[in-house]
Amino acid sequence: MTATTASPLSSRQTAGARANIPPRRMNFDFTGGVRFGYAGDAYMTTFWGAFSALFPKGESFFVESVRHYRNRITDPLLKAQISGFIGQEAMHSKEHVALNAWFQSYGYPMDKLDRDIGYLLGFLQKTMPHKRQLAVTVCLEHYTAIIAEYCLKADHMHRMTDPHLLQIWLWHALEENEHKTVAFDVYEQVGGGYALRTFTMMSTTATLALIFLWFHARLLAHDGRLFSLRKNWPGIKHFWGRGGMIPSIVPQLLDFFKPGFHPSQHDTEALLEEWREKLFGSQGILKEQWQKPGIVSKPMP
Ligand SMILES: [Fe+2]
Ligand SMILES: [Fe+2]
Incomplete structure (x- = not known):
C-alpha cells in the first residue's frame, strides 16, 4: 500500500483527534533489529511475522468496508471517529509494509503472503455483500482489540522483544x-x-486460524523449522499453551457472542492513558518520531 498523501491525512488527523482517535504518522526504522527479535527464537519471531503479513491488505479491507457506509452516518461524533479510524489503519498498513520488507530482507516470502491474502480479500470484496464485509471487519477488529489489550499488558513480552520491533x-x-x-x-x-x-465471527475465526497457520508454516519452512517440534515447542507453549496469549484471550473473544455486547464493555481507558503517556507523553519514547517522522526513536528503556 502506498503512503497516504499529506492533505487527506491532515483532515483525518483533525477529525480523528477531535474524536480521540488521532492518526499518528510514524516512520519506523527496523534496520537495527536483530533477526530473531522475539526471545531470540525463530518460531516466536515468525509468529509475529505471520501476523504482520496479514495487515497491509487486511487493514485496507477494513477501511474499504467502513468507508462504503460512511455517507450513511449522520452522527457527527461517529463521522469523526470514522475519519480517525481510516487514518490510523492507513498508517498501520504503511508501517507493516516496512516491517514485512524487513522480514523479507532475511529471505522470508512476505511478498507471496501479501499476494495471497490480497487474492482472498479481493475475492471477498467482489463476491460478498457489503454488510457481510463490514461484519467481517467488526469480527477482525474484535480480534485486534483483544490481542492488542493483551499485548499492552504483557510486560513479559515487552522484555522478550527487540526494542526496534517492539x-x-x-x-x-x-x-x-x-x-x-x-x-x-x-x-x-x-x-x-x-x-x-x-x-460471521464463527466463519471468520475458522478462516483466520487456517490462514494464520498456513502463513506461519511457510515462514517456519523458510527457516527449516516446520517439522522441528522439539525446537518449536517453547514457542508453541508460549503462544498456545496454558497461560499463553491465545488461551488468555478466549474469554474476551466469547464475550462477542453475548447479545448486548459492545467493545466498550472491555474498558481500556486507563490502559490507554498509561500507554499514550509512555509512547507520546512528555517523556514518551515515540514522541519525537511522531512529531517529526523520519527521526529514529530511542530504544525502549
Ligand atoms: Fe490496525
Ligand atoms: Fe483496527
Whole structure:
C-alpha cells in the first residue's frame, strides 16, 4: 500500500483527534533489529511475522468496508471517529509494509503472503455483500482489540522483544484500542444484527486460524523449522499453551457472542492513558518520531 498523501491525512488527523482517535504518522526504522527479535527464537519471531503479513491488505479491507457506509452516518461524533479510524489503519498498513520488507530482507516470502491474502480479500470484496464485509471487519477488529489489550499488558513480552520491533507493536496496539468501537458502531447504525455478527465471527475465526497457520508454516519452512517440534515447542507453549496469549484471550473473544455486547464493555481507558503517556507523553519514547517522522526513536528503556 502506498503512503497516504499529506492533505487527506491532515483532515483525518483533525477529525480523528477531535474524536480521540488521532492518526499518528510514524516512520519506523527496523534496520537495527536483530533477526530473531522475539526471545531470540525463530518460531516466536515468525509468529509475529505471520501476523504482520496479514495487515497491509487486511487493514485496507477494513477501511474499504467502513468507508462504503460512511455517507450513511449522520452522527457527527461517529463521522469523526470514522475519519480517525481510516487514518490510523492507513498508517498501520504503511508501517507493516516496512516491517514485512524487513522480514523479507532475511529471505522470508512476505511478498507471496501479501499476494495471497490480497487474492482472498479481493475475492471477498467482489463476491460478498457489503454488510457481510463490514461484519467481517467488526469480527477482525474484535480480534485486534483483544490481542492488542493483551499485548499492552504483557510486560513479559515487552522484555522478550527487540526494542526496534517492539515499538511498532505497541503503537499499533494502542491505536487498535483507541478505535475499537468504530466498525462496530457503524455496523449497528446501518442495521447490522446479532445473527449475522455471530455467524460471521464463527466463519471468520475458522478462516483466520487456517490462514494464520498456513502463513506461519511457510515462514517456519523458510527457516527449516516446520517439522522441528522439539525446537518449536517453547514457542508453541508460549503462544498456545496454558497461560499463553491465545488461551488468555478466549474469554474476551466469547464475550462477542453475548447479545448486548459492545467493545466498550472491555474498558481500556486507563490502559490507554498509561500507554499514550509512555509512547507520546512528555517523556514518551515515540514522541519525537511522531512529531517529526523520519527521526529514529530511542530504544525502549
Ligand atoms: Fe490496525
Ligand atoms: Fe483496527
